[in-house]
Amino acid sequence: MKVRHALRALDGILRREMMRSLRQRARLFSAMVRPLVWLAIFAAGFRSVLGLSITPPYQTYVLYEVYVVPGLAAMMLLFHAMASSLAMVYDREMGSMRLLLTAPLPRWYLLAARLLASVVVGLPLVYLFLFVARFWDVRPPALGYVAVFPALVLSGLMLGAFGLLVSSMSTQMENFAGVMNFVIFPMFFASTALYPIWRLAEAGRVLATIAAWNPFSSAVELIRFALYLRFDMVSMLVVVACLVAFFLAAVAGYDPGRGLWSRRSGEG
Amino acid sequence: MNALAVENLSHSFGNRQVLQNVSFTVAEGRMCILLGRNGAGKTTLFSLVTGLYYARTGLVRVFDMAMQANPSAALAQMGVVFQLPTLDLDLTAGENLRYHAALHGLPTELSKARSREELSRLEVLDRIHDRTRALSGGQRRRVEIARALMHGPRLLLLDEPTTGLDVPGRRALGRHVRALCRERGIAVLWATHFLEEVAADDDVVVLDRGRVCWAGRADRIAPEVSAGSIAEAFALLTGSP
Numbered sequence: 001m002k003v004r005h006a007l008r009a010l011d012g013i014l015r016r017e018m019m020r021s022l023r024q025r026a027r028l029f030s031a032m033v034r035p036l037v038w039l040a041i042f043a044a045g046f047r048s049v050l051g052l053s054i055t056p057p058y059q060t061y062v063l064y065e066v067y068v069v070p071g072l073a074a075m076m077l078l079f080h081a082m083a084s085s086l087a088m089v090y091d092r093e094m095g096s097m098r099l100l101l102t103a104p105l106p107r108w109y110l111l112a113a114r115l116l117a118s119v120v121v122g123l124p125l126v127y128l129f130l131f132v133a134r135f136w137d138v139r140p141p142a143l144g145y146v147a148v149f150p151a152l153v154l155s156g157l158m159l160g161a162f163g164l165l166v167s168s169m170s171t172q173m174e175n176f177a178g179v180m181n182f183v184i185f186p187m188f189f190a191s192t193a194l195y196p197i198w199r200l201a202e203a204g205r206v207l208a209t210i211a212a213w214n215p216f217s218s219a220v221e222l223i224r225f226a227l228y229l230r231f232d233m234v235s236m237l238v239v240v241a242c243l244v245a246f247f248l249a250a251v252a253g254y255d256p257g258r259g260l261w262s263r264r265s266g267e268g
Numbered sequence: 269m270n271a272l273a274v275e276n277l278s279h280s281f282g283n284r285q286v287l288q289n290v291s292f293t294v295a296e297g298r299m300c301i302l303l304g305r306n307g308a309g310k311t312t313l314f315s316l317v318t319g320l321y322y323a324r325t326g327l328v329r330v331f332d333m334a335m336q337a338n339p340s341a342a343l344a345q346m347g348v349v350f351q352l353p354t355l356d357l358d359l360t361a362g363e364n365l366r367y368h369a370a371l372h373g374l375p376t377e378l379s380k381a382r383s384r385e386e387l388s389r390l391e392v393l394d395r396i397h398d399r400t401r402a403l404s405g406g407q408r409r410r411v412e413i414a415r416a417l418m419h420g421p422r423l424l425l426l427d428e429p430t431t432g433l434d435v436p437g438r439r440a441l442g443r444h445v446r447a448l449c450r451e452r453g454i455a456v457l458w459a460t461h462f463l464e465e466v467a468a469d470d471d472v473v474v475l476d477r478g479r480v481c482w483a484g485r486a487d488r489i490a491p492e493v494s495a496g497s498i499a500e501a502f503a504l505l506t507g508s509p
Contacts, residue, residue, distance in 0.1 A: 002373065004373065005372075005373030006373075008370050008373045008374070008375070009370055009371050009372075009373060011370060012366070012367050012369070012370020012371055013367075013370070013371075015367070015370070016356065016359065016363075016367045019358070019359060019363060020356070020358050020359070023358050024358070094352065094353075094354070095350055095351075095352030095353060095354040096354040096355070096356055098318075098320060098348075098350050098352075098354055099350075099354045099368065099371070100371065101319075101320060102318045102319065102320065102343055102346075102348055103343065103371035103372065104339075104340040104341070104342075104343040104344040104371075104372060104373075105340060105371070106340065110371075255322075
């Protein structure tokens with residue numbers, strides 16, 4: 001694999017993702033509105049219900065809006081990853097995935113480039129949301145916006161790799177609705193995005209255990225800590241390990257000899 | 269040298285054998301028609317040749333490079349037009365071409381020049397800034413062929429490229445592709461089930477139920493199987509009415 005060729009291909013994949021994303025204005029709009037609805041309505045309603053104790057990384061009592069913003073940022077990444085995964089399934093159903101997979105580059109590289117491109121395209125919206133959240137008095141330190149960047153990238157890659165894996169396994173678009181119901185929603189709700197672990201533990205030990213093991217919680221905590229200039233080593237290790245595992249599994253899924261492609265029945 | 273050599277290729281999906289010991293070659297600069305009814309295994313063969321499926325049994329060589337051993341080098345020599353349209357409908361014709369060129373490592377300037385050149389050759393240059401969603405079926409196909417030629421392949425694979433086109437559209441496409449063979453020495457493998465797409469001096473490979481049942485020059489097929497026409501010969505070979 002020549003480096004120059006590989007970089008040009010990455011550039012091409014990145015541009016395509018950007019152009020597609022910019023032209024799907026409705027999707028952009030809903031991606032932006034979704035977390036704001038949660039923040040403006042859901043969080044406002046819960047603000048008085050949830051009396052939060054001091055939970056790291058916060059050093060004082062915080063309002064629910066402050067607590068929930070990193071979780072909503074992670075939610076944006078999760079939904080973006082799933083939309084991107086759905087686009088992969090769509091591309092495969094529609095045939096345009098063949099174009100990517102018959103490019104003269106190793107398949108793992110093409111999938112990695114696609115994954116990276118998807119994350120790069122998703123990040124500006126998350127930043128926009130973080131800035132808009134300042135109107136709700138969610139004001140992390142200025143440097144936090146810098147520190148959160150690698151956390152967002154890593155979390156985005158991990159969730160994107162998960163989406164890639166899902167796309168390698170789901171054979172039809174119809175299956176995807178099931179994925180949303182049985183994977184995405186539980187992943188989001190059984191995590192520390194909306195409530196801290198101690199609050200979940202009050203509701204039930206099982207739920208708290210699930211949330212503790214849920215890699216999405218690690219993504220949320222990694223982002224939360226970074227935004228307040230703290231480093232959560234355990235969460236980072238979990239996120240990186242899951243990223244590697246999901247990506248390798250997805251590459252195997254797209255392998256012409258092993259994965260879905262080899263099992264698909266040919267027509268014509 | 270052969271542009272494409274397929275040797276003893278077999279493939280199955282579970283218990284269903286789709287290809288059995290398929291062997292044939294496409295010579296440099298020749299137009300080869302892969303003729304077979306629906307379900308004969310043409311698309312599976314294309315998927316194996318382009319590496320979308322891994323060929324466990326048999327060999328695929330592209331200009332003497334084994335597809336299984338070095339897929340990237342083989343793919344770099346290949347331009348592919350799949351049966352299913354693969355254009356990105358949200359992008360313009362030009363953007364679709366440049367995306368493909370980037371995947372093949374072409375620098376930006378060259379990519380821009382080539383996209384104009386190829387679209388012009390296929391008479392769709394006036395649509396370069398239009399989203400492909402707005403193009404007709406025939407124009408989309410031509411854009412797809414232009415795209416497949418962007419990186420200067422020496423072997424062009426077309427899987428039922430005339431699907432969905434009207435008769436004049438089909439003829440025009442055939443003329444364009446034969447001109448490519450003549451003018452640029454590109455070898456072409458054209459899969460179809462339309463007998464009228466075969467010209468007398470084409471090479472023909474007849475595929476039936478996953479086996480090659482005849483291969484040679486199109487004008488030899490009728491005399492060799494004692495038939496009055498290509499259509500009759502095809503019917504005899506494939507046992508279809």
